[in-house]
Amino acid sequence: xxxxxxxxxxxxxxxxxxxxxCEVSRYDFATYWIAWVRQMPGKGPEWMGTIYxxxxxTRYSPSFQGQVTMSVDxxxxxxxxxxxxxxxxxxxxxxxxxxxxxxxxxxxxGQGTRVIVSS
Amino acid sequence: EIVMTQSPATLSVSPGxxxxxxxxxxxxxxxxxxxYQQKPGQPPRLLIxxxxxxxxxVPARFSGSGSGTEFTLTISSLQSEDFAIYYCQEYSNWRGxxxxxxxxxxDIK
Numbered sequence: 001x002x003x004x005x006x007x008x009x010x011x012x013x014x015x016x017x018x019x020x021x022c023e024v025s026r027y028d029f030a031t032y033w034i035a036w037v038r039q040m041p042g043k044g045p046e047w048m049g050t051i052y053x054x055x056x057x058t059r060y061s062p063s064f065q066g067q068v069t070m071s072v073d074x075x076x077x078x079x080x081x082x083x084x085x086x087x088x089x090x091x092x093x094x095x096x097x098x099x100x101x102x103x104x105x106x107x108x109x110g111q112g113t114r115v116i117v118s119s
Numbered sequence: 120e121i122v123m124t125q126s127p128a129t130l131s132v133s134p135g136x137x138x139x140x141x142x143x144x145x146x147x148x149x150x151x152x153x154x155y156q157q158k159p160g161q162p163p164r165l166l167i168x169x170x171x172x173x174x175x176x177v178p179a180r181f182s183g184s185g186s187g188t189e190f191t192l193t194i195s196s197l198q199s200e201d202f203a204i205y206y207c208q209e210y211s212n213w214r215g216x217x218x219x220x221x222x223x224x225x226d227i228k
Contacts, residue, residue, distance in 0.1 A: 035217075044206055044219050044220065044221050044222045045155075045163060045206060045208075045219045046219065047208075047215060047216050047217045047218065047219065049215070049216075050215065059214060059215050061215060061216035062120070062216065063216070095162050095163075097162075100168075102168070102169075103151060103153075103168060103169065103210055104151070104210035104213065104215070104217050105151075105153035105165065105168045105208060105210050105217075106153070106155075106163070106165060106208075107165050107168075107174065109162035109163060109164075110162065111162060112162055
């Protein structure tokens with residue numbers, strides 16, 4: 001079955017940088033867009049943006065444009081989400097997920113990476 | 120940006136009963152609407168796409184209906200494993216953003 005395996009919990013201080021990863025397997029990484037979704041504690045999911053691995057074409061939600069950077073490494077079927085300067089408000093669980101070819105919904109999700117930003 | 124609304128915020132249901140969850144979009148999304156189920160500590164799970172198409176492995180007691188701006192998820196006979204939070208999501212504009220609703224929590228009455 002399709003798998004998206006994310007990096008583990010990250011505990012950081014405000015102002016620090018962070019890059020989290022999402023390694024996919026059991027499907028062709030080059031065929032599907034990969035999304036990132038934020039879920040703050042006790043809140044609903046928020047779609048942050050999506051990236052197309054073959055050419056790194058990226059679309060960001062206006063709410064996240066300029067706040068994060070999405071990237072991929074096709075050689076190891078891995079997608080990344082990074083911050084240059086974290087804030088306490090970035091504390092959340094971040095999911096990578098796959099858009100199927102049939103639409104812009106999400107058919108497979110990673111297990112989530114918890115990011116804690118605290119001084 | 121399209122705004123998604125869900126009602127009720129919490130639905131208390133007895134096992135075996137029917138549950139009806141509603142989702143509205145601030146403008147037409149045609150039938151580009153998905154439903155997800157989320158349990159504590161887990162990622163969301165796709166139940167329905169295209170407003171009414173069940174995802175692989177989803178039991179037939181889950182059904183979706185609606186189009187345009189009004190949508191419904193019905194669980195015909197609630198099982199113990201169905202107590203969870205349910206989110207709708209629109210995905211009508213290829214540019215995004217693909218907005219989720221605030222969720223409906225289905226708990227045990």
